[in-house]
Amino acid sequence: MKLVKLIANLGYGSRKDVTMMFREGRITDPDGEVLYADDKVPHEHIRIDDEPLDPPAGLALMMNKPLGATCSRKDQGRVVYDLLPPRYRLRDPALSTVGRLDRDTSGLLLFTDDGALLHRIISPRAQVAKVYEATLAQDLRGDEGELFASGTMMLEAEKEPLEPAALEVLGPRQARLTLTEGRYHQVRRMFAAVGNHVETLTRISVGGLVLGDLAPGQWRALQAEEVAQIFAGPAPR
Structure with missing residues (x-):
């Protein structure tokens, strides 16, 4: 790919804008040598205003x-x-x-x-697990883990039961929940279904x-x- 198109595709400007950047000498190699639009240089050797070029596609x-x-x-x-x-x-x-x-x-x-x-x-199909930590408005009642893990829990307006989810109790009103699906507001709706309310929710890992x-x-x-x-x-x- 030509340098003008590469740099434009990375969002630095239109092809006309990037062509002007070449003319102004703003595009260089790591040693400060000015590059030209038809040069063939590795991506990691391109600098714009002395800053490394953003990562290529596949970011x-x-x-x-x-x-x-x-x-x-x-x-x-x-x-x-x-x-x-x-x-x-x-x-x-x-x-x-x-x-x-x-x-x-x-x-x-x-x-x-x-x-x-x-x-x-x-x-x-990937079953990539997402882990959330929640602070709840009320104390856990004790049976949430079994229900969430059952694979039979239904949410309001849903036609299919939830996939089994793992609950780890961190405190009376704190829990860590591991899901392998991502339905709309799923964590909040799961706790609402057992009469509780999520006050704070943070996702701490994906896979x-x-x-x-x-x-x-x-x-x-x-x-x-x-x-x-x-x-x-x-x-x-």
């Missing part, structure tokens, strides 16, 4: 989604894409969230521009990939081995 990111941000591109309020560099909205192929977390849920959110990877993660020490709103690109961890099963606790 995967993880973010600690903060409360109050939504995963929609069109929401009039704060959206998760606002936390990324503006040019990330212009990448081609487009960068999308892998599933969603609602406005009042925080924690591990994945992004990718790789459609095959996205579908592999969210496919019911074997753990949120770690990212602060709310922070994000970083994933390495190939980290993407592989997603399919390696839940991380040990």
Whole structure:
């Protein structure tokens, strides 16, 4: 792929904009030597204004989604894409969230521009486990774990029972729940079905990939081995 198209596809501007960047000498190699549009250089050797070029297509990111941000591109309020560099909205192929977390849920959110990877993660066949920690309005009554694990629990307006889910009690009003599916507001609806209310909810892992020490709103690109961890099963606790 020609450098002009490559850089434009990464969201740095139109092809006309990128052509002007070449003319202005803003695109260089690591030693500061000016590059030209027909040069053939490895991706990792390209600099724009002395900064490394963004990762190529096939990008995967993880973010600690903060409360109050939504995963929609069109929401009039704060959206998760606002936390990324503006040019990330212009990448081609487009960068999308892998599933969603609602406005009042925080924690591990994945992004990718790789459609095959996205579908592999969210496919019911993959059985990728998502782990959430919840603070509840009332004490747990004691039978939730058995019910959630039964594979027979029905939610209101649903036609199929939920897949078995694992509940770990962390305190009288704190629980960790592991799901292998992602129905609409599932964790909140499960606790509502047993007469409780989720006050705070955080996703702490997807498969074997753990949120770690990212602060709310922070994000970083994933390495190939980290993407592989997603399919390696839940991380040990």
